[in-house]
Amino acid sequence: EAKPDTITLEEFINGKEAKAPDIDVDPLNDIAALLYTGGTTGLPKGVMLTHNNLVSDCLAVLSSMRPENEEEIEAVYGTGVSLTVLPICHSFGFIVLIISSVLSSMLVMFDSFNPSEVLEAIEYYKCTTFIGVPVMYQMIVNSPDFTKRDLSSLESASSGSATLATELIKKWKEVLGFAVGQGFGLTETSPVTHTQPAWLPEIRPASIGIPIIDTDAKIVDPETLEELPPGKIGELLLKGPQVMIGYWKSPEATAETFVNDWLRTGDLARMDEDGYFYIEGRTKDMIKYKGYKVMPKEVEEKLYEHPAVLEVGVVSFPDPNIGETIKAYVVLKPEYKDKITENDLIEWSKEKMAAYKYPRHIEFLNVLPRTAVGKIFRRRLREREN
Structure with missing residues (x-):
């Protein structure tokens, strides 16, 4: 039975002729979708995804979610209610739509993100799953409605497109009792490659989990491409049936x-x-600072611990003497505006970070530039200095 202001699938297809198109499809080679990359580090590129790419990724994700016994499997179909505000033209939103269709679950969608409206919808529709990106979680946990709405129907939450700050995960878990599950993917991989299924012996909030079925992953030296041992940081390489056929x-x-x-x-x-x-x-x-390699994520996660910081984006900053240094663009929480200076944050950072990691420059912005799915648009931040 449909809730008010909704329409059932039966109502949607009523009166429509069930006639399959007369067309031959080569699932392995024919393009099913042409989706574009976010363009965070360069110009967007068109990604050619085949029918096989999308179906393989969908089935692999579902396999990772699969309950252990048949009774639980049957209970999954047609019972879930997911909410997302991801654009369907993006690979993340696209696969959420496909998976929801396969599961015959209700998918509550919005054309723009408003934390109060999303929290109200979770309560009203008794959503069981929320799927979003880090900036959405950041806005939700800082919304006054986060602790006022009845969110007890939620059983799981997933985040993708970028790393979710540890502080945000902690705040979410304090209120809802479970951690946000992080995964990983690219437009080029249809998009999911890693998840943290419930059957893992431990859910590690900072991790993207393990590769989904039929997906191989390895860490290599970015310059030599030599495979690295566990614990070493290098470039992530992927192989699997969901990988695109090309740009x-x-x-x-x-x-x-x-x-x-x-x-x-x-x-x-x-x-x-x-x-x-x-x-x-x-x-x-x-960022290469005086021979040290500094990742923006490390600096951002520490800055998020400051009570005045709402959002932060860290990038390299041109320096005529040493090549480049570290700059942080910060959005303050409303109650801290005009009560804290850029220098105050720099001095705080000196006390909290290694000498080569703290930001040498900080600039306050009203809002950070972001891509369509909420990633920090670092290229735009760097362009501000050119």
């Missing part, structure tokens, strides 16, 4: 992205001794 009308970019059938992600990551993977940042975002 649209860009054979050069395609050739640069593949090495012996392995997809170069451009993401720096590590794998621990137990096989859990962790994203440390993008190779292009790494």
Whole structure:
């Protein structure tokens, strides 16, 4: 039975002729979707995804969610209520739509994000799953409605597109009693490659989990491509049936992205001794300060511990003497505006971070530039200095 202001599938297809199109499809080679990358480090590229890419990724994700016995499997279909505000033109939103369709679950969607409206909808529709990106979680946990609404129907929450700050995970778990599950993926991989299924012996909030079924992952030295041992940070390479067939009308970019059938992600990551993977940042975002390699994520996570910081984005900053240094763009919480200075934050950072890590420059902004799915648009931040 449909809730008010909704429409059932039966109502939607009523009166429509059930006639399959007369067309031959080659699932392995025919393009099912042409989705574009976010363009956070360069111009967006068209990603050619086949029917096989999308179906393989969907089934692998569902397999990782699969309950242990048949009774629980049957209970999953047609009972869940998911809420997302992800654009369907993006690979993350696209796969959420496909998975929800396969599960016959209700999918509550919004065309824009408003934390109060989302929290109200979770309560009203008794949503069981929330799927979002870090900036959404940041806005939700800082909303006054977060502790006022009845969110007891929620059983799980997933975050993707970027690393979710540890402080946000802690605040979420304090209120709801469970941690946000982080996964990983790229437009080039349909998009999911890593998740943290419930059957893992331990859910580690800072980790993106383990590769989904049929997916291989390894960490290599970005320059030599030599495989690295557990614990070492290097570039993440991927192989699997969900990996794209190439970039649209860009054979050069395609050739640069593949090495012996392995997809170069451009993401720096590590794998621990137990096989859990962790994203440390993008190779292009790494800041080289006086011979030290500093990842923006490390600086951002520490700055989030300051009570005045609402949002933060860290990038390299040109320096005529040493090449580049560290700069943080900060959005303050409303109650701290005009009560704290950039220098106050720099001095606080000196006390909390290693001498080579703290930001030498801080600039306050009203809002950080972000991509369509909420990633910090670091290229735009760097362009401010040019």
